Amino acid sequence: MKILSAKQIYKAHQATITNQQITELDLLERAGLQIFNWMHMRMQGAQVKIHIFNGIGNNGGVGLVLARHLLEHGYNVANYVVNYSKKRTDGFLKNYDRVKKLKQWPVLLNEASEFPTDITADDIIVDAIFGIGLNRGTTNLVNNLFAHLNAIKAFKLAVDIPSGLYSNKVPNNLDHVLRVNYTLAFQSPKMCFFLPETAIFTEQWEVLDIGLDPEFMHAAFGAQLIAKPEVLPMYRMREKFANKFTYGHSLLIGGSYGKIGSIQLASKAALVSGCGMVSALVPECGYNVLQSSFPELMVQNSSNNKLLNEIQPKGHFNVIGIGCGMGTDEITQKAFESFIESNTLPLVIDADGLNCLSRNTELLSKLPEMSILTPHKAELERLIGSWTNDFEMLKKAKDFSTQYDCILVLKDAITITVYHKEVFINTTGNTALATAGSGDVLTGIITGLLAQGYDPLSACMFGVYLHGKTADIGLQDTGYQSFIASDIINYLPDAYMDLFKQPEQPTPAEEQAE
Ligand SMILES: NC(=O)C1=CN([C@@H]2O[C@H](COP(=O)(O)OP(=O)(O)OC[C@H]3O[C@@H](n4cnc5c(N)ncnc54)[C@H](OP(=O)(O)O)[C@@H]3O)[C@@H](O)[C@H]2O)[C@H](O)CC1
Numbered sequence: 001m002k003i004l005s006a007k008q009i010y011k012a013h014q015a016t017i018t019n020q021q022i023t024e025l026d027l028l029e030r031a032g033l034q035i036f037n038w039m040h041m042r043m044q045g046a047q048v049k050i051h052i053f054n055g056i057g058n059n060g061g062v063g064l065v066l067a068r069h070l071l072e073h074g075y076n077v078a079n080y081v082v083n084y085s086k087k088r089t090d091g092f093l094k095n096y097d098r099v100k101k102l103k104q105w106p107v108l109l110n111e112a113s114e115f116p117t118d119i120t121a122d123d124i125i126v127d128a129i130f131g132i133g134l135n136r137g138t139t140n141l142v143n144n145l146f147a148h149l150n151a152i153k154a155f156k157l158a159v160d161i162p163s164g165l166y167s168n169k170v171p172n173n174l175d176h177v178l179r180v181n182y183t184l185a186f187q188s189p190k191m192c193f194f195l196p197e198t199a200i201f202t203e204q205w206e207v208l209d210i211g212l213d214p215e216f217m218h219a220a221f222g223a224q225l226i227a228k229p230e231v232l233p234m235y236r237m238r239e240k241f242a243n244k245f246t247y248g249h250s251l252l253i254g255g256s257y258g259k260i261g262s263i264q265l266a267s268k269a270a271l272v273s274g275c276g277m278v279s280a281l282v283p284e285c286g287y288n289v290l291q292s293s294f295p296e297l298m299v300q301n302s303s304n305n306k307l308l309n310e311i312q313p314k315g316h317f318n319v320i321g322i323g324c325g326m327g328t329d330e331i332t333q334k335a336f337e338s339f340i341e342s343n344t345l346p347l348v349i350d351a352d353g354l355n356c357l358s359r360n361t362e363l364l365s366k367l368p369e370m371s372i373l374t375p376h377k378a379e380l381e382r383l384i385g386s387w388t389n390d391f392e393m394l395k396k397a398k399d400f401s402t403q404y405d406c407i408l409v410l411k412d413a414i415t416i417t418v419y420h421k422e423v424f425i426n427t428t429g430n431t432a433l434a435t436a437g438s439g440d441v442l443t444g445i446i447t448g449l450l451a452q453g454y455d456p457l458s459a460c461m462f463g464v465y466l467h468g469k470t471a472d473i474g475l476q477d478t479g480y481q482s483f484i485a486s487d488i489i490n491y492l493p494d495a496y497m498d499l500f501k502q503p504e505q506p507t508p509a510e511e512q513a514e
């Protein structure tokens with residue numbers, strides 16, 4: 001699924017109107033009807049009070065279509081018009097007239113109006129105040145209304161986008177945004193749903209198909225959501241006549257005194273991801289630990305007991321994952337630098353590997369093409385410098401990826417992979433993954449996939465997807481709190497199996513009951 005900008009969505013409306021020979025009013029009707037159907041299916045006529053706040057643009061127009069259908073079906077509706085501008089769209093005006101014909105006059109809210117005080121926690125608030133047309137800071141009327149509604153615990157449903165958010169930038173004042181429980185977005189989710197500063201304004205979102213021109217949607221360039229349909233074609237079948245050499249040899253380099261566990265996690269994840277053979281290069285203190293606790297692993301060590309003082313792996317490997325638990329001691333920094341100078345193998349660089357790169361940015365141009373860098377927020381900032389908002393962060397990440405021809409896997413609650421101008425947003429995972437060692441496991445999975453022959457971008461998208469899926473599956477057994485990094489590895493087989501699970505079909509008895 002693609003994420004388009006407001007500008008692209010307006011063009012999609014035009015293409016749809018032209019190619020399907022319909023009017024803008026027809027499109028608003030489709031949008032409002034979709035929301036009505038969504039609510040009607042869930043509410044089945046329940047007399048819960050629904051307070052609909054409509055702006056004076058087309059977002060408000062959709063809200064009024066919804067209000068009309070709800071009223072016609074006997075729902076308990078309170079309808080308001082938030083009069084934030086003298087300029088009204090045709091889509092608003094025509095739908096305003098149609099509602100008035102039902103003898104249901106919406107309440108007009110102006111600067112001087114009292115806001116409704118009869119909204120309870122059991123009611124529903126529909127937010128059709130602003131859509132993607134917001135183009136400047138909101139006025140007092142709107143800000144006060146947002147504050148009033150934010151303080152009420154009713155279930156809030158946003159039409160297309162929570163009012164006060166822009167699809168492609170962060171509002172100057174985040175107090176001037178409505179916080180909603182659910183957003184029903186038309187045709188395309190908005191980028192602001194995925195970036196940490198703005199994602200918090202909607203707990204959940206869903207896309208409603210309003211039949212926008214398929215050719216336009218197909219041709220439009222935008223960030224992509226990565227879910228099962230996107231990763232399934234990436235999956236590489238195992239060959240019948242395969243041996244361990246068929247699926248590559250990964251080398252994980254890192255660890256330091258007290259942090260050998262990071263390499264244990266990363267190398268085990270590489271093996272469980274399906275890699276044929278896995279080796280580790282660690283300081284001497286890690287040798288016995290790894291050899292005795294992980295029999296499938298081959299281990300080499302540097303001469304220093306506590307730190308990697310030289311990085312000169314011996315053997316034939318396909319891919320190297322480097323940095324987990326490595327530390328940034330001067331001695332390790334030097335070893336890392338000379339390793340990068342001489343290395344020609346594909347790289348996955350994480351944690352202290354990234355910190356070593358940030359300390360000597362000249363190394364960046366010496367990385368093999370399409371090297372994979374997996375920073376969390378703080379590591380990213382050390383690499384690309386600070387940013388003032390998430391959209392700027394994304395732009396800087398794209399520029400960085402283009403300049404150094406590397407793939408950035410931006411680890412956060414929602415992990416985003418960036419390659420040049422392309423952006424891929426993962427859809428799996430949950431807060432259970434916010435646990436020590438989670439990043440080490442991801443490095444191992446991506447390294448293991450790369451060694452098996454996945455191309456670098458697929459290795460990132462597929463690896464991030466699987467990593468997240470383990471938490472979605474494991475959660476049912478462990479809960480959020482007790483899911484740990486080793487569980488990501490434990491549930492990796494289930495994440496693979498889940499790729500081929502068909503949605504459950506109703507039994508004949510269930511079908512009859514329907
Ligand atoms: N057009 C279609 O075919 C469809 C539209 N859909 C829905 O429509 C909205 C987008 O509607 P739009 O009218 O473009 O914009 P809004 O309703 O979000 O905003 C209305 C106008 O308000 C003005 N504006 C912007 N910012 C402010 C502000 N801070 N204070 C006051 N007024 C503001 C602006 O007009 P100006 O000319 O004054 O700049 C806006 O145009 C979309 O989100 C959908 O819900 C459906 O998708 C169906 C098809």
Ligand SMILES: [K+]
Pocket residue numbers: 059127128129130131158159160161162163
């Ligand atoms: K809205």
